[in-house]
Amino acid sequence: MPGTLEKSGTRLALGDLTLTALSDGYLDIPAAYFSNVTPTEQQAVSPSTRFGANTWLIETGTRKILVDAGSGDCLKERFPASGALTWQAPEKATERAAVTDIVITHMHADHIGGLSVNGNSLFPNAVIHLQATEWDFWTDEALLTTAPEDKRPMVGLIQALAKPIGNQLRLHRGDTDLGNGITLISAPGHTPGHQAVHLSADSREMILLADVVVSDALQFANPEVRYALDSDPVLAVETRKTLFDRLSADRIPFAATHLSTERFGYLDTRGNGFAFVEV
Structure with a gap:
């Protein structure tokens, strides 16, 4: 059964859980980053297509769980509209200190850049949950x-961002119950240890897909479309199809990092693919 959604469409209540979408800005991605596309599909994202940069806050009453931390300042030179959450701002110190847990879906810089600044963790009280495969x-x-x-500059940036959080990690292997109806779901392909987040309460559920899907302009209608930053493109497609089938069959509300909207929605089948329907 679907969750109860507020009119804004960016907050979802599931039992004692409250989920809020937090936008970190947007990224303009070149059409050349997509392959296995038709000429019509290529034209639809040319010369570039806009990715959202969504993160989420899960509140349980006793815990504040951030799902990804955005990019901070680390991608500003290439993507000026990124890093809108400004977690590094001094006036957000109290808000940062209240975060009890952070789920990192994967370690690309647009997901971990907001975790630290100048070699210091910005969320000193948080346990950071990550797949061991991803960290390793x-x-x-x-x-x-x-x-x-x-790809080496990207690797160097990720390794520099990872150093300040090493002593806050809780590494997991596969699907993991975090309590309070929150479960990490292994969803590899985009990166080796990419994970999604499943929420459930009172027979209701929803899923945060992270980067299982990166382009709502292309990959809902055609899940076979590949993305240049997928570490294993074949596995990424397999994971996407499996989760899309589940979302559609069970009418589960979901969100994803790079959708062009912060709103939650559902998947309907449409021909050989799917269509996103906003709540």
């Missing part, structure tokens, strides 16, 4: 030399 992959020092040359 990105923090491997050898990756700086074994990664393709054009």
Whole structure:
């Protein structure tokens, strides 16, 4: 059964859980980042397409759980409209200190850049939940030399952002119950340890897909479309199809990081693909 949604469409109540969408701005992504597309699909995202940059706050009454932390200042040069949450601002110190947990869906810089500044953790009281596979992959020092040359600056940035949070980690392996109706779901393909977040209460549920889908302009209608930053494009497609089938069949509300809207919605089947229907 679907969750109860407030009129704004950016807050969802599930039993004692409250979920709020928090926008970190947006990113304009070149059409060349997509492959396995038709000429019509290519034209639809040319010369670039706008990605949202959504994160979420889950409140349980005793816990404040942030799902991803945005990009902070680390992508401003390339994406000036990123980092809108400004977690690094001094006036947000009290708000940051109240965060008890942070779920990192994966370690791309637009998800972890807001965790630290100048080598210091911005959320000192939070337990940071991450898949062990993800942490081990990105923090491997050898990756700086074994990664393709054009990806090495990204690897170096991720490793620098990871250092200040090492002592706050709780590493998980596969699907994990965090309590309060919150479950981490292994959803690899975009990155080796990419995870989604499942919420449930009172026979209701919803899912935060993170980067299982990155383009609402292309990948709902055609889940086969590949994205340049997927570490395993074939597995990413398989994961996307599996979760899309589940969302559609069970009429589960969901959100995703890079949708062009912060609002929650459902998936309807549409021909050989799907269509996003906003609440």
